[in-house]
Amino acid sequence: MLYANIVGQQEAKGRLLKMVRESRVPHALLFSGKEGSGNLPAALAFAQHLYCKQPTSYGSCGSCISCNKVAKLIHPDLHFVFPIAKSKDVKSSNDLIKEFREAFLHQPYLSLNDWFSELNAENKQPIIPVEESNDILRKLSYTSYEGTYKIMLIWQPEKMNAEAANRLLKILEEPPEQTIFILVTTQPDQLLATILSRVQQIPFYSCTEKEITDALITNYKVNPEVARQTAMLANGNYGEALTLLTHNDESVSFLNNFQSFMRLALKFDCNKAIAWIDENAATGREKQKQFFQYGLEVFRDSLMYNFGNKDLVRLSGHEKLFLEKFAPFITQKNYEKLVEEFNNNYYYIERNANPKILFMDLILKTNELINLK
Ligand SMILES: [Zn+2]
Numbered sequence: 407m408l409y410a411n412i413v414g415q416q417e418a419k420g421r422l423l424k425m426v427r428e429s430r431v432p433h434a435l436l437f438s439g440k441e442g443s444g445n446l447p448a449a450l451a452f453a454q455h456l457y458c459k460q461p462t463s464y465g466s467c468g469s470c471i472s473c474n475k476v477a478k479l480i481h482p483d484l485h486f487v488f489p490i491a492k493s494k495d496v497k498s499s500n501d502l503i504k505e506f507r508e509a510f511l512h513q514p515y516l517s518l519n520d521w522f523s524e525l526n527a528e529n530k531q532p533i534i535p536v537e538e539s540n541d542i543l544r545k546l547s548y549t550s551y552e553g554t555y556k557i558m559l560i561w562q563p564e565k566m567n568a569e570a571a572n573r574l575l576k577i578l579e580e581p582p583e584q585t586i587f588i589l590v591t592t593q594p595d596q597l598l599a600t601i602l603s604r605v606q607q608i609p610f611y612s613c614t615e616k617e618i619t620d621a622l623i624t625n626y627k628v629n630p631e632v633a634r635q636t637a638m639l640a641n642g643n644y645g646e647a648l649t650l651l652t653h654n655d656e657s658v659s660f661l662n663n664f665q666s667f668m669r670l671a672l673k674f675d676c677n678k679a680i681a682w683i684d685e686n687a688a689t690g691r692e693k694q695k696q697f698f699q700y701g702l703e704v705f706r707d708s709l710m711y712n713f714g715n716k717d718l719v720r721l722s723g724h725e726k727l728f729l730e731k732f733a734p735f736i737t738q739k740n741y742e743k744l745v746e747e748f749n750n751n752y753y754y755i756e757r758n759a760n761p762k763i764l765f766m767d768l769i770l771k772t773n774e775l776i777n778l779k
Contacts, residue, residue: 407450407477407514409465413644414617415444418608422452423465431456432606434578434587438594439610442643446561447514448610449588450476453484453557456586472552479507482551485558487542489518489532489565491525498538515645518562518592519756529758534566539573546582556585563589564596571598578604612642615720622647635660638720639699649692660700661725667697668732671772679769687761694761698752704729705744708736740775747771 409419418437425431435452437445451465454476458466466473475481487499488506496502502525509524510516522528542558550556566574575598578587589605591597613621618637621644622628628636628651639660640647663686670679686694703720710718711733721729736744751764 407447407454408468409448409451409455411514412444412448412451413621414613415448415610418448418610419465421608422448422455423463426452426455426461426465427463431586433581433585434589434605436589436591436594436597436602436605436607437610438591438607440612440643441517441592442515442640442645442647443610443612444515444644445590445592445608445610446510446516449559449561449590450479450510450514452588453481453559456555456557457481457483457552479510483554483556485542485545485556486561487534487538487558487563488521488561489534491522491527491530492533492535498535498541500541513645513648515648517645520645520649532562532565534560534563534570536567536569536573538566539570539577542574542577546577546585550584554584556582557588558585559588559590561590562592563601564591564593571601575600575604613644614642618642618644618647622651626651638703639696641699650696660696661728663697664700664704665728667701667769668735668772668776670769671776672735674769674773679766683762683765683769686765691755691758694755695752698748698755701748702745702752704732705736705741705748708733709741712736735776737778740778743775744772747775 409423412419437449439445454466454468454473455461457472457476459470459472460467466476468477472481476484479486486503486506488502490496490499490502499506505525506521509521513520518532519528522530522532546556546558548556560574563571563574578601581587587605589597589601594602594607615634615637618640619630619633622633622636623630632651636647636650639650666682670682686697704725707719707721707729710716711729719726719729747768751768754764755761
C-alpha cells in the first residue's frame with residue numbers, strides 16, 4: 407500500500423512522511439476518521455513506509471522485499487488485531503487472520519460491516535475480547551524478526567471490552583522498546599480517555615465529492631457522469647463509492663426508480679405499489695440504501711431549487727429536468743419529515759429490517775406528506 411493509493415488526506419500523509427523522514431515516530435498513534443476516510447489503508451501505507459528498504463521522498467518504494475511483505479500483510483513484525491465474532495473456534499484475531507488478509511486485500515477501504523458480512527456474521531456483535539490482550543503481550547515478547555520495529559496495528563480498538571481496553575492501557579503506559587502501536591478508529595469518542603492521552607492523533611477527514619469523482623475516473627475509468635453521481639451518493643466515504651460502483655447496474659437507474667416511487671406516493675395505487683415493493687425488496691440491502699440516499703439528495707436539491715439557490719443544486723442532466731417538475735412538491739411543511747423518514751429507513755435497512763414492510767409504510771407516509779397543503 408502506497409500513500410498515493412489513499413484518496414485525499416494530504417495533511418495526514420504529510421505528517422506521516424515527515425515523522426519517518428525525521429525518525430520521530432511516536433510509540434503510539436491513533437488514525438481517527440469516519441468510515442471510508444482511508445485511515446485503515448493509510449495505516450498499512452505507514453507500516454510499509456517504516457519497513458521499506460529504499461524509501462523515497464513519497465514514502466515506501468513499493469517494490470523491495472519488505473514492501474512486498476507488508477503489501478501482502480505477511481511481514482513477520484507486523485501484527486494485526488481486529489474485531490471478531492467470538493465462537494467456539496474463534497477466540498482472537500489470530501484465528502481469522504487469513505480471512506482478514508483476504509478481505510483487506512480485496513477492499514483496503516474495509517468497513518466493519520463489510521468485514522462482518524465477509525464472515526457471514528452480520529447479526530453478531532463485533533468484539534475484541536480480553537484473550538486478545540494476552541496475544542498482544544505474547545507477540546510483543548518475541549524479538550523482531552527483521553531487526554527493526556514491531557508494529558501492532560489495532561483496527562477498531564473501540565470494540566475492546568473493558569478488560570481488554572484496560573490491559574491495552576497498561577501496555578501503552580509502559581511501552582515495550584522498538585514497538586509502534588497504530589490504532590485505527592472510526593469512533594475515537596468511544597475510547598478510554600486514558601488511552602487517548604497516550605496516543606498521538608492523526609485525523610482523517612471525509613473525502614470531498616471532487617476527490618472521490620477524480621479517483622473513480624482515474625483508478626476505474628468510470629465515465630464522469632457515473633463518477634459524479636456515485637461520489638454524490640457516497641457522502642465522503644470512498645469505500646462506499648467503490649461498493650456503489652460494483653452494485654451499479656446500468657439498467658436500473660436511480661432516477662427512474664425514484665420517479666416510480668414518487669408517482670405511487672402522489673397517487674396511491676395498491677397494485678402498482680405492491681409491484682414496486684416486490685421489485686425493490688428483491689434488490690438487496692446495498693441497492694435499498696442507495697434508494698434512500700438518492701431520495702435524500704433529491705429532497706435537498708428540491709429545497710435549494712425552491713429557494714432560488716440553483717447553483718447549489720448538484721443533480722444535472724435528466725435529473726435536473728425532473729427536479730424542475732418535482733421541486734414544487736417539496737415544501738417547508740414536508741421537507742423535514744420526509745428527510746426524517748428516509749433517514750430512518752436507511753438506518754432500519756442497515757439493521758436488517760424487513761424491506762417489504764418498510765417500503766409499504768414509506769409509500770403511505772410519503773403519500774400523506776407530499777399531499778400536505
Ligand atoms: Zn520498499
